[in-house]
Amino acid sequence: MRRVIGLIICLLILLFSIPLVYLFTYGLVDLFNSFQNIFSLNYLKLIINTASLVFAVTLSTLILGLYLSWATEIAKIKYAKMWRVLLVIPLVIPSYFAGYLFILFYGPKGKLYDFFNIFLNIERFPDMYGFIGAWLCLTFICFPYVYINICTGLKLVDRKLESASRVLGKNHYQTYLKIILPNIKGSIYSGCVLVALYTLSDFGAVQAMQYQTFTLAIYTKYRSFDLEGAASYALILILLSLPIIFYAINMSILNSRKISKKPSELINQNLYDVKNKHSLVQLTLIIIAIISVLIPFIMIFELIFRTNLSIVELMGTIKIDAIYNTFTGSAVTAIICMILAFLIIDVLSKNNNRLRIAFENLIYFGYTLPGLVIALSFVYFSVNYFFSIYQTWIILIMGYIVLFFSTGYGPIRTSSELIGERYSIASKSLGKSYFETFYKISLPLYAPGIKKGLLNVFILTAKELPVTLVLAPLNFHTLSTVIWDGLEEANFSSAGLAGLLLIIIIAIPTYLSIHTEDIKVKFSKNK
Amino acid sequence: MNKEQKSLIVENLSLNYDDNKVLRDINFEIKDSEILALVGPSGSGKTSLIRCITGLQNPNEATIKISEKIMFSSTIDIPIEKRDIGIVFQDFALFPHMTVENNIQYGMDVNNTKHKSLSQLSSLTDLMLMTGIYHLRDRYPDELSGGEQQRVALARSLAPRPKILLMDEPFSNLDPNLRIQLRMEVRRILKYLKISCLFVTHDQQEALYMGDRIIVLNEGEIQQIDENKKVFQNPSNQFVAEFIGLADFIDGEIKDKYANTELGKIEVQSNASNGETVNIMLRPDDITITKNNAGNGFVVQREYRGMYYIYYIKLNSGKIVKSLSSHTNDFNVGTKVDVELTPGHPLICYKNQKII
Numbered sequence: 001m002r003r004v005i006g007l008i009i010c011l012l013i014l015l016f017s018i019p020l021v022y023l024f025t026y027g028l029v030d031l032f033n034s035f036q037n038i039f040s041l042n043y044l045k046l047i048i049n050t051a052s053l054v055f056a057v058t059l060s061t062l063i064l065g066l067y068l069s070w071a072t073e074i075a076k077i078k079y080a081k082m083w084r085v086l087l088v089i090p091l092v093i094p095s096y097f098a099g100y101l102f103i104l105f106y107g108p109k110g111k112l113y114d115f116f117n118i119f120l121n122i123e124r125f126p127d128m129y130g131f132i133g134a135w136l137c138l139t140f141i142c143f144p145y146v147y148i149n150i151c152t153g154l155k156l157v158d159r160k161l162e163s164a165s166r167v168l169g170k171n172h173y174q175t176y177l178k179i180i181l182p183n184i185k186g187s188i189y190s191g192c193v194l195v196a197l198y199t200l201s202d203f204g205a206v207q208a209m210q211y212q213t214f215t216l217a218i219y220t221k222y223r224s225f226d227l228e229g230a231a232s233y234a235l236i237l238i239l240l241s242l243p244i245i246f247y248a249i250n251m252s253i254l255n256s257r258k259i260s261k262k263p264s265e266l267i268n269q270n271l272y273d274v275k276n277k278h279s280l281v282q283l284t285l286i287i288i289a290i291i292s293v294l295i296p297f298i299m300i301f302e303l304i305f306r307t308n309l310s311i312v313e314l315m316g317t318i319k320i321d322a323i324y325n326t327f328t329g330s331a332v333t334a335i336i337c338m339i340l341a342f343l344i345i346d347v348l349s350k351n352n353n354r355l356r357i358a359f360e361n362l363i364y365f366g367y368t369l370p371g372l373v374i375a376l377s378f379v380y381f382s383v384n385y386f387f388s389i390y391q392t393w394i395i396l397i398m399g400y401i402v403l404f405f406s407t408g409y410g411p412i413r414t415s416s417e418l419i420g421e422r423y424s425i426a427s428k429s430l431g432k433s434y435f436e437t438f439y440k441i442s443l444p445l446y447a448p449g450i451k452k453g454l455l456n457v458f459i460l461t462a463k464e465l466p467v468t469l470v471l472a473p474l475n476f477h478t479l480s481t482v483i484w485d486g487l488e489e490a491n492f493s494s495a496g497l498a499g500l501l502l503i504i505i506i507a508i509p510t511y512l513s514i515h516t517e518d519i520k521v522k523f524s525k526n527k
Numbered sequence: 528m529n530k531e532q533k534s535l536i537v538e539n540l541s542l543n544y545d546d547n548k549v550l551r552d553i554n555f556e557i558k559d560s561e562i563l564a565l566v567g568p569s570g571s572g573k574t575s576l577i578r579c580i581t582g583l584q585n586p587n588e589a590t591i592k593i594s595e596k597i598m599f600s601s602t603i604d605i606p607i608e609k610r611d612i613g614i615v616f617q618d619f620a621l622f623p624h625m626t627v628e629n630n631i632q633y634g635m636d637v638n639n640t641k642h643k644s645l646s647q648l649s650s651l652t653d654l655m656l657m658t659g660i661y662h663l664r665d666r667y668p669d670e671l672s673g674g675e676q677q678r679v680a681l682a683r684s685l686a687p688r689p690k691i692l693l694m695d696e697p698f699s700n701l702d703p704n705l706r707i708q709l710r711m712e713v714r715r716i717l718k719y720l721k722i723s724c725l726f727v728t729h730d731q732q733e734a735l736y737m738g739d740r741i742i743v744l745n746e747g748e749i750q751q752i753d754e755n756k757k758v759f760q761n762p763s764n765q766f767v768a769e770f771i772g773l774a775d776f777i778d779g780e781i782k783d784k785y786a787n788t789e790l791g792k793i794e795v796q797s798n799a800s801n802g803e804t805v806n807i808m809l810r811p812d813d814i815t816i817t818k819n820n821a822g823n824g825f826v827v828q829r830e831y832r833g834m835y836y837i838y839y840i841k842l843n844s845g846k847i848v849k850s851l852s853s854h855t856n857d858f859n860v861g862t863k864v865d866v867e868l869t870p871g872h873p874l875i876c877y878k879n880q881k882i883i
Binding site: 158160164169 | 581583606607608609610612613614616618620622623624633634683684686687
């Protein structure tokens with residue numbers, strides 16, 4: 001058994017090395033060939049565009065995330081539960097779709113323009129294309145990442161500290177700044193890093209906004225079948241974002257932070273009474289929900305019914321095979337990832353630390369890479385060395401695994417650290433066999449981690465676009481490619497309907513994933 | 528001279544959760560530099576009471592004054608941070624991201640932590656020296672042992688010079704030996720600094736040691752407030768008698784200053800009239816047993832406590848009483864013994880649970 005697992009680990013290492021090989025062979029060669037271009041204005045513009053977008057989106061999502069988590073977790077407001085659900089809905093809208101919906105509303109001749117034109121007779125309207133559009137759009141897609149992370153952090157903070165600080169003469173805001181914030185620093189950073197990585201690798205929203213970033217440039221190169229050129233762009237992108245990537249990898253690996261003690265009896269969460277500012281807080285939440293949830297959904301229905309098709313005709317445009325492919329593709333990827341993670345975790349956690357850390361660095365590196373880069377590296381690999389799997393299911397799933405394996409592995413690893421060996425030792429000492437212990441003790445204990453991991457991989461794979469677009473077999477459609485093609489070919493009702501179906505498919509897993517109590521929170525309560 | 532200052536006055540405090548009366552009609556005060564121990568079984572409302580005094584929870588009705596200043600009443604509700612209270616939490620609640628020194632300094636009025644005035648510097652140092660943590664000043668809380676954390680928590684709560692200190696079961700997370708050592712030290716420091724303190728505990732021994740006076744709380748009502756000796760010697764009702772120390776009760780019929788019981792005639796201190804039947808409180812040290820095959824009781828159980836035994840004796844009436852006996856008196860279960868009352872002081876009597 002151990003040998004089989006060793007082999008699996010070796011194969012995974014090979015699989016995860018493919019993008020690295022691609023980047024450092026094709027990428028480096030192309031860079032040397034076109035060395036003079038590195039200093040061209042084109043590169044400089046891409047760098048500035050990408051960096052400024054990443055910085056702006058991270059900053060604005062941070063501000064939104066801090067404010068929203070304060071409003072729903074610390075302040076005493078009505079409907080807090082409802083807001084907690086509403087404010088994460090933007091997560092279910094894929095960025096390539098959201099970007100288009102955004103343009104549809106705010107863009108030139110968009111709905112907002114129509115409104116101003118008809119009612120206020122305004123002819124000129126600010127152009128939403130470019131930086132402003134990409135920044136606003138990504139901000140309203142990504143803020144839930146920061147928001148969710150901070151909320152989890154707040155749950156892990158010993159809220160007694162807050163009372164201790166108040167008693168020592170500091171008011172609510174001083175306490176928030178000096179005590180709460182420093183103690184959730186880790187969660188804030190993880191949220192920001194997720195957003196930064198999302199922005200770096202996103203090409204849907206920037207494509208819709210026609211804003212030139214590295215990812216878009218890589219895509220353009222790929223469209224002209226210039227794999228070397230794409231690799232050199234990708235290499236520069238990766239090198240420039242190494243600090244963020246390193247931070248993200250470290251953060252994921254060191255994620256098993258200290259678990260705070262259970263909330264004491266004396267101070268169960270005291271929510272802050274916002275008093276006369278209550279309606280102001282509610283108003284800001286309503287505005288944010290309108291921008292990030294209500295308008296996109298109105299726009300989806302506008303898309304669907306734009307072409308005046310009857311309901312029957314609309315139903316006819318649904319591609320059953322796309323639904324089937326999305327669902328099975330995501331489910332198969334999720335299950336493979338979890339089986340692999342579960343198989344190797346035992347061996348990895350017992351084996352020497354260096355091997356484990358090296359392996360984990362590699363798999364988390366996969367997650368930090370833009371999907372497009374991974375897709376291209378697999379094209380490169382299969383075309384050059386393994387043509388028989390080019391444009392097949394197999395290579396598609398392999399791409400998904402490299403991209404998302406770490407999101408399934410993470411929860412398993414966290415569980416493994418929290419659970420430790422004591423329960424299975426206890427079970428074995430009570431005379432139970434290896435399999436009985438596995439079935440009756442390990443599996444139920446790992447259940448929350450497995451569930452979280454499955455959901456993570458499923459959701460991300462279902463939403464995924466670039467890898468699917470590039471690696472899928474010919475005439476193979478998933479909902480995300482139907483949306484993409486529909487928007488490119490002005491087949492709006494088909495795109496809108498596919499978007500709605502995709503959102504429905506990932507809505508429930510997303511809800512379950514967020515409201516499955518964070519594993520760390522759960523264990524800190526048990527202690 | 529002014530009349531004596533009161534550090535804390537609580538008047539007519541009551542607190543309900545829905546229909547559940549958690550605290551009823553609580554009245555007490557703490558004098559300047561007095562330590563008042565609040566003791567009661569778990570669920571008696573101790574925690575709710577400190578939450579109300581701190582301002583973490585508003586009582587349904589109360590007037591709370593700290594240093595003669597109203598902090599809470601039907602019209603006034605001073606926020607927590609302005610109540611001049613210090614708290615030592617059960618699990619300390621030290622700020623994990625700050626060093627020991629920064630934790631202590633946090634509540635002091637230091638606007639610029641880099642440039643402390645000389646007097647602040649010396650009081651900070653004094654405080655750390657006094658609590659014995661000066662050498663730990665640059666460490667972080669998670670690098671300290673439980674006892675050290677406890678000292679830091681005490682120093683931190685004293686740093687802003689609170690008008691009153693609340694200690695919520697401060698020693699319950701420590702191991703027994705450390706607990707005894709620390710409570711001696713804490714009492715010494717509080718007395719030296721003349722700090723008024725409300726000390727909450729569920730441990731009667733700790734309450735007897737720490738408190739100048741003791742409040743016994745049960746089911747949301749104050750059972751007795753008195754000096755610690757009085758609470759032990761003259762418990763106002765049978766609950767207090769049993770909660771503070773071991774106690775048994777035997778029936779007796781009052782005759783002048785004496786009572787007739789199944790263990791003979793014994794001197795009592797009571798206002799009951801002649802002929803009335805009362806319950807007489809017996810502490811284990813009031814009962815002496817000697818081995819006698821024709822005795823009036825026998826050993827049904829024994830607890831070995833090192834220096835002494837607690838014997839459980841079944842009397843002829845079927846009643847079981849406890850007796851404290853030297854470790855040299857080694858009686859097996861089943862041994863017939865003679866039971867004698869040897870209190871050396873008049874015994875206290877109860878009628879319908881209340882002292883009479």
